[in-house]
Amino acid sequence: MAEMDPVKLMKQEVGRAAAAKVQSDTVVGLGTGSTTAFAIQFLGDRLASGELKNIKGVPTSFQASVLAKKYGIPLTTLDEVDKIDIAIDGADEVDPQFNLIKGGGAAHTREKIVDGLAEQFIVVVDSSKLVEKLGSTFALPVEVLPMAVAPVTRALTALGATVDLRMGVNKDGPVITDQGNMVLDAKFEAIANPAEMEAHINNIPGVLENGLFVGVATEVLVGEVKDGQASVRSL
Structure with a gap:
């Protein structure tokens, strides 16, 4: 069997780490992007196994909605909930103050609404997204x-x-x-x-x-690949 691409494996591990932070009986903001897609998948796995119960997702895009339905995550809307307990989403740039540029997937408007309402906003990225100043690598x-x-x-x-x-x-x-x-x-x-x-x-x-997210993120999970091994660290 062919070995999995280390970058894909790293994204999986970051998604798994973020999904592990979700507790039962909560409302979860479901972000958009390749790393967040793994988090949605692992949330579905936790629901299917019975490890996680009674969560509802608020999707930030059509893509997130489709993935949530695929993996059996019940969906709700902002009309039906009065708070979002935790949101998981990616970013295109992260500075040392946890300010972000988002919008590579053109979903930043809905993402800002959902992520901004979340009591806890977990950002999932790889180390290439860490920058000293926003705008230095990404439009x-x-x-x-x-x-x-x-x-x-x-x-x-x-x-x-x-x-x-x-x-x-x-x-x-x-x-x-x-x-x-x-x-x-x-x-x-x-x-x-x-x-x-x-x-x-x-x-x-x-x-x-616009895609500037200032003072919204509460934790950043960073995936890295070293010597072919995937690891995740929290900032």
Whole structure:
């Protein structure tokens, strides 16, 4: 039998570690992305074995909803619950203060709603996502109403960003979010003040939400591969 790819194994282990933090009788925010997908799978395994009972998931995307149904996790909505006990989600960048850039999967608007409501927000990443300053490796996703793409592009450019409309892969045309909007990827040299930048961008008319998550994460689980072995550490 072929050996599993070490990176995939590492993502599995991070997902397993995050899923292990979920307790029975809780509401769980279900994030989006390849690592979080493993966490959803392991939550389903814990439910199926009886180790975990009576949880309900709040999905952050169509992908998370499909995976939750596949693995037998009952779903609920924000209309039906008054709190989220724990959320598990990935990130594209994490700085030393646990500020994040998210939105590589274009789900950052729903993710910010769900993750921001969670009493405990567990971030699952690999070590390549750790940066000294946000924006140093990843463009900042900005969800924009379609009619406002041009003026928002100009406003972001004036802030010093190089801006690209995110285009689909294996499809013609731009990426469309679950809300029916478009995504501008704004590449800054670095973002010196994430909280100020988050507020400034969200005040641009036509912007729905941006991918800066400031002061939201409570724990970061980092997966690493050393000498072909996967390990997980908590920050």
